[in-house]
Amino acid sequence: MFSPEILAQVFIFGLANGTVIALIALGYTLVYGIVELINFAHGDVFMIGAMLALTLVGALGLTTGAPGTMLALELLGILLACMVFCAVLNVAIERFAYRPLRKAPRLAPFISAIGVSFMLVNVGLFWKGPSPRLFPHLLPSVDLVQATLGTPVSVAFTTKDLFVILLTAPLMVALHLFVGRTRLGKAMRATAQDREAAAMMGIDVNRTIALAFLLGGALAGAGGFIAGLYNNQVHFFMGFRAGLMSFTAAVLGGIGNIIGAVLGGLLIGIISSYSDFYLDPRWTQVVVFGILIVLMIFRPAGLLGESTPDRA
């Protein structure tokens, strides 16, 4: 039961799921970093991304089998469509549900976010019905360990796992470079650190905040598609659990911190995976939130959070 093979296998599964959690966590952290709002609807934007992916897969008539260049291109097209759609959706949510409340007490936009979450959940329910829907097995599931070694081993690292990592890693690297190196990315950091001073420097604060929602939405859309492909199931309520897990990941890593969100996402994914396997999936949320509570007591700023004062 605790053989290295099984430990490794559970780790791989957790890593793949962790990358999806990390993608969603990035959206929480970007938005919190800039407007200090817990975007409660963010997990549901991810769900909408998964639903859209399923619809597009159906519309293109993609079913199990036949890997090839054509399939790869179609999947890439769906990925981009999900990213664009969720980016626009998230920007629209900010524009109509949060921006009018920006000067209100902080509880007001949070309640508004909960409202948006309920709206999206019900859109999902109306769109795909109440029961879990099968997402076709489109990715080839060839065991790379076995293919390399030539003999069957009890650990499998499949093309599917590889695909998830290959798809998510560049998105995270791109985001990190964007925020760290580009003019607009720096404007986002400046706005996050001092909104009024940013305005005095000629930064259009409204557009910069919208940009954070745009990026977060795009990553959630990508996450929805990838989660569907990997787990082969979508459900109108999937955003709630994913949202909680990802929000926890963002807090664990240090909310507002991009590397922290990725680290938190991977950790939560791996911990959940071990908990699912060795305890029981029903205990996983208890484990995850137990860790969060302990961490918050001893390290309230999160693993990589800034605990230094903002101004000297």
Next chain:
Amino acid sequence: MALLEVDRIHAFYGHIHAVKGVSLQVDQGEIVTLIGSNGAGKSTTLKTISGIIRPRQGRVLLAGEEISRLPPHTIVARGVGQAPEGRRIFPRMTVLENLEMGAFHRADRGDITADLERVFTLFPRLRERRTQAGGTLSGGEQQMLAIGRALMARPRILLLDEPSMGLAPVLVEQIFAIIQDINRQGTTILIVEQNALMALSVTQRGYVLQTGEVVLEGSAANLRQNELVRKAYLGESS
């Protein structure tokens, strides 16, 4: 025509009627100060010029064009640069990044490099610390960074809000000497100060603000001699 003209503005700071019909003007190339005690409405006046606060009445004109209905980022692009009260450095960005943010609205890459060089020449300390996070600088260095950052916008007029605040006297003198240099190099400057003595010694003209109204104006030399100013702001008892 004045470069900056503030025309009978009324502005509120929260619910307080902080600025009551203030008018002032700054001509091209001038260095002018707005002095007054704490709560006189100085910073509110500056924030109204830079668009952070909307005037309830009155107008702000830059080179004859009204800017008081524009959002702050557009006002910066029109040529109003500001080193705000309390310096407001981006604490977790490097000195270099802070300066880059000052030039945010500009597209002319080559000139930005030249301006960076100019700021580093004015403030050699900033060059030494360019990779350091803004939040780790001392108060004086942060003030240098705030002024340098505002200069990076290549402003037609530079607004300085309490550049002496919280600094040791020797640093204040150093900062004001550099402010004079910047003015001599051609930048029009409006300084808001509580340290009236220092401000009046480096500027050409001044306005005295009291409870939201301009109560006195004139050449810096005349204001220094004025009895009210001497009593209220220069610390003389009679």
